[in-house]
Amino acid sequence: MKIALAQMDVFLGNPKKNFEKVQQFVIQAAEKKADLVVFPEMWNTGYALSALTTIADVDGRLTQEKLSKWAKENQISIVAGSVATQTSGKFYNCSYSFDASGNLVSTYNKVHLFGPMNEEKFIQSGTKENVFELNGILSSAVICYDLRFPEWIRTNMAKGPEILYVVAQWPKERIEQWKILLQARAIENQAFVVAVNRVGKDQNNQFDGHSLVVNPLGKIILACGVNEGLQLVDIDPSEVMRVRGQIPVFEDRRVELYH
Numbered sequence: 001m002k003i004a005l006a007q008m009d010v011f012l013g014n015p016k017k018n019f020e021k022v023q024q025f026v027i028q029a030a031e032k033k034a035d036l037v038v039f040p041e042m043w044n045t046g047y048a049l050s051a052l053t054t055i056a057d058v059d060g061r062l063t064q065e066k067l068s069k070w071a072k073e074n075q076i077s078i079v080a081g082s083v084a085t086q087t088s089g090k091f092y093n094c095s096y097s098f099d100a101s102g103n104l105v106s107t108y109n110k111v112h113l114f115g116p117m118n119e120e121k122f123i124q125s126g127t128k129e130n131v132f133e134l135n136g137i138l139s140s141a142v143i144c145y146d147l148r149f150p151e152w153i154r155t156n157m158a159k160g161p162e163i164l165y166v167v168a169q170w171p172k173e174r175i176e177q178w179k180i181l182l183q184a185r186a187i188e189n190q191a192f193v194v195a196v197n198r199v200g201k202d203q204n205n206q207f208d209g210h211s212l213v214v215n216p217l218g219k220i221i222l223a224c225g226v227n228e229g230l231q232l233v234d235i236d237p238s239e240v241m242r243v244r245g246q247i248p249v250f251e252d253r254r255v256e257l258y259h
């Protein structure tokens with residue numbers, strides 16, 4: 001499966017310009033014959049949290065309408081990073097995924113909100129897992145700070161996903177932790193980890209990309225560097241079963257001892 005990582009900069013508080021950019025990346029990924037394209041966290045607004053009342057996508061309608069259309073038109077699946085949404089006056093950091101026919105296959109609200117970026121002052125946390133099938137592969141997707149909670153990721157991965165998508169606005173100063181955590185999640189879950197971070201900066205943070213794809217043994221098979229752009233990688237999903245067959249971590253779990 002050919003996966004494209006759209007490591008983009010985000011126009012702070014300007015959904016219109018961000019939608020235009022995302023559309024261009026979808027077209028470009030399809031032209032390069034990718035099966036699937038992945039976007040970063042909160043790409044519609046960035047962390048313009050105090051402006052969410054006017055700019056968050058109402059019920060995620062615009063995102064669903066446009067991304068579904070672009071997936072279908074370009075015959076490409078989309079893990080649409082996440083967007084700021086609003087429902088009944090409450091805001092969410094919400095991830096949608098679409099198959100290549102434009103069907104919405106997953107909706108997930110970020111569970112762990114990141115206090116140092118004031119997220120919990122504006123956004124409601126999600127409470128639901130995120131396991132879905134995309135391109136015939138059971139998958140999961142989490143958002144940024146969720147990556148630091150191995151118990152949450154295990155809760156999802158124990159349902160059988162073979163690919164974990166991580167979408168982020170992870171600041172430059174902790175990029176070494178980002179890489180190590182992604183490799184750890186790949187090793188412990190014996191799964192591919194496909195992680196897309198943004199580039200650029202906002203009022204508080206500098207973002208430095210380093211989007212990564214890690215194989216089920218923890219080896220980095222694509223490292224994106226610091227610039228905006230699209231990068232592609234081919235993965236062989238059958239590697240997951242091979243690795244799980246060698247060391248049966250999921251079978252050897254002693255869940256009765258875990259609290």
Ligand SMILES: O=C(O)CCC(=O)C(=O)O
Pocket residue numbers: 113114117143144145146148169170171174
């Ligand atoms: O955990 C971190 O260091 C970064 C998390 C973050 O930036 C976020 O969840 O938006």
